[in-house]
Amino acid sequence: MKDIMIATSNLGKVKEYKQLLEPLGYTVHSLKEIDHVDIDENGQTFAENALIKAKSIKNKCDMIVIADDSGLEIDALNKEPGIHSARYLAGHDYDYKNKIILERMKDKTDRRARFICAIALIDDKQHVFEGVMEGTIAYEPAGTNGFGYDPIFVVPQFNLTSAQLTAQEKNSVSHRGQATEKLLAYLKEHNL
Numbered sequence: 001m002k003d004i005m006i007a008t009s010n011l012g013k014v015k016e017y018k019q020l021l022e023p024l025g026y027t028v029h030s031l032k033e034i035d036h037v038d039i040d041e042n043g044q045t046f047a048e049n050a051l052i053k054a055k056s057i058k059n060k061c062d063m064i065v066i067a068d069d070s071g072l073e074i075d076a077l078n079k080e081p082g083i084h085s086a087r088y089l090a091g092h093d094y095d096y097k098n099k100i101i102l103e104r105m106k107d108k109t110d111r112r113a114r115f116i117c118a119i120a121l122i123d124d125k126q127h128v129f130e131g132v133m134e135g136t137i138a139y140e141p142a143g144t145n146g147f148g149y150d151p152i153f154v155v156p157q158f159n160l161t162s163a164q165l166t167a168q169e170k171n172s173v174s175h176r177g178q179a180t181e182k183l184l185a186y187l188k189e190h191n192l
């Protein structure tokens, strides 16, 4: 087994990386296994923030370290919450955050939105692997799978919210699934 540290405290992400990487022979570790590190995510893009997280953890453990910065962009809300997806309406749970987004979207006919994921990996160079899942914002929340904004994001291939998809279905089309495919191609090419 090869070990890989995902520099995240988000349990939803950890679960998805386990589903994506463990069948391929990687043991997935996360920040709960190491001492707390303060990370200032002050980048302007998903890629910059992913690199900031990966760099902060890189020397704290002796294995491949990757970091994931991701979020939801909604066209009718000027691409909000975007890189602020985790901090949006800070202190509230996702039932509330999703409710507020649906209220803000009440009269919007342009429902286009996308999930974006940037995975950073640092070896002798810096690498960022990106994935995007295009979709629309639902009118009502639906589904209990996944995490975060999944209940309000409709995936066109299934005509269901990503919270109504099985893990396998979501990973087959998701931003994280696509970025992970690119990461895996790199790891394979470099025998990592």
Ligand code: ITT
Pocket (backbone or CB within 6 Å): 007, 008, 009, 010, 013, 053, 068, 069, 070, 071, 072, 085, 086, 115, 146, 147, 148, 149, 150, 174, 176
């Ligand atoms: P780490 O920085 O510790 O990885 P975080 O949750 O703070 O955890 P981000 O800054 O990358 O991570 O914020 C990502 C947010 O975007 C996440 O908290 C969700 O609200 C949302 N998000 C990202 N991917 C998602 C997905 O697949 N499904 C639903 N929501 C997602």
